[in-house]
Amino acid sequence: MPKSPKGKIKWVIGLIAVAVAVFIGFRYWKGKQSALPEGIISGNGRIEAKLVDVAAKEPLRVKQILVNEGDLVKPDQVLVQLDTVTLEANLAEANASVAAAQERLAGAEASIVKQKSEIDLANIEVERAKKLVAQGAGSQRDLDIRTSQLATTQATLAEAEAMLKTSKGQVEVARANAATIQTRIADATLKSPVTGRVLYRLAEPGEVLSPGGPALTLVNLEDVYMEIFLPASEAARLKIGSEARLTVDFEPERSIPGYVSFVSPEAQFTPKQVETKSEREKLMFRVKLQVPKELASRYVERIKTGIRGVGYVKVDPSAAWPVRLQNVISAEAGPP
Numbered sequence: 001m002p003k004s005p006k007g008k009i010k011w012v013i014g015l016i017a018v019a020v021a022v023f024i025g026f027r028y029w030k031g032k033q034s035a036l037p038e039g040i041i042s043g044n045g046r047i048e049a050k051l052v053d054v055a056a057k058e059p060l061r062v063k064q065i066l067v068n069e070g071d072l073v074k075p076d077q078v079l080v081q082l083d084t085v086t087l088e089a090n091l092a093e094a095n096a097s098v099a100a101a102q103e104r105l106a107g108a109e110a111s112i113v114k115q116k117s118e119i120d121l122a123n124i125e126v127e128r129a130k131k132l133v134a135q136g137a138g139s140q141r142d143l144d145i146r147t148s149q150l151a152t153t154q155a156t157l158a159e160a161e162a163m164l165k166t167s168k169g170q171v172e173v174a175r176a177n178a179a180t181i182q183t184r185i186a187d188a189t190l191k192s193p194v195t196g197r198v199l200y201r202l203a204e205p206g207e208v209l210s211p212g213g214p215a216l217t218l219v220n221l222e223d224v225y226m227e228i229f230l231p232a233s234e235a236a237r238l239k240i241g242s243e244a245r246l247t248v249d250f251e252p253e254r255s256i257p258g259y260v261s262f263v264s265p266e267a268q269f270t271p272k273q274v275e276t277k278s279e280r281e282k283l284m285f286r287v288k289l290q291v292p293k294e295l296a297s298r299y300v301e302r303i304k305t306g307i308r309g310v311g312y313v314k315v316d317p318s319a320a321w322p323v324r325l326q327n328v329i330s331a332e333a334g335p336p
Helices: 003-032 085-135 142-185 293-296
Strands: 039-057 059-063 078-082 189-191 194-202 216-232 241-248 256-269 284-290 308-314
Touching: 039 194, 039 241, 059 216, 078 142, 078 216, 085 142, 189 293, 216 256, 216 308, 284 308
Parallel strands: none
Antiparallel strands: 039 216, 039 308, 059 078, 078 189, 194 216, 216 284, 241 256, 241 308, 256 284
16 A cells, blocks of 8 residues: 555655764764864964075076976075176186285295395395404494495395285285185075975066075975964963874875974964953964974975865873874885
8 A cells, every 4th residue: 555645754754864863973973083182182274384585695687597486496406597797707807916916925025035135145244344343454434334234134124024914915805805706606606505396486587686686485395384273271281392293184094293393472363352261261372383304305295385284282292192193104104
């Protein structure tokens, strides 16, 4: 016999009740799965990295840019070459000044050698004149002339020694000037200070960069972190160096090890009034979770900044990570 309308309604209501029960049970199970044990706290954040500008020290024209946005770069890799024609001309002039100063120094040294030789000869002649005067075979006038010549030669030596000192100073100044220009030429070759990726290309060949003007902006892929915000009551329990875990939304089943590297001393979100305890509990503090450099270096090809995720921190060192956070990416097991 066909079911009555009332029977059909009861059957539909029962089916709906079962579906609701299954849904509630699933939500309860998911909640239990995502619940954190005592001593572990979490906050939402995103993967970030330090930005580094590759900039000119002085106003020079861009000659060549060797990378594009998105390129991976290594430390000391040449990224930008600035035009150094003027500086190279200045260097040639400075090197010529060094050579001239060295010639003057050599002349001063030769003059001193000559003067010392003449002094030795003058001393001998004075002594000979003294003996002749003592023996009555020479005149006092001749002795006076020899003595005067000795004094003149000694004065000339003192002048030559002063000239030698000046020449040495001139050589040092000329060399320092040439070294400064050489350093300026070296600084015109802009190299990467970090392992990273080119985020922005801010200049093109032919442009003149201002002093400190950036040509490129890099993402330092060895300085990777996540910032989360925690209430005052939880942030106050954190210690620098506390163990942390990071997960990203597209791969929540794997976690990244980290540690607390910074806890802000100032609240980031502050209510207008903080006199009462309930209002003070609303204060939020910025916490930085740092990824170890050796781990970031190993996964440098895969790191993408801006990805959303969740950061977890131990406020109790004895707390155990839940099973879902124990599938940890390691520097030893990952891809190079």
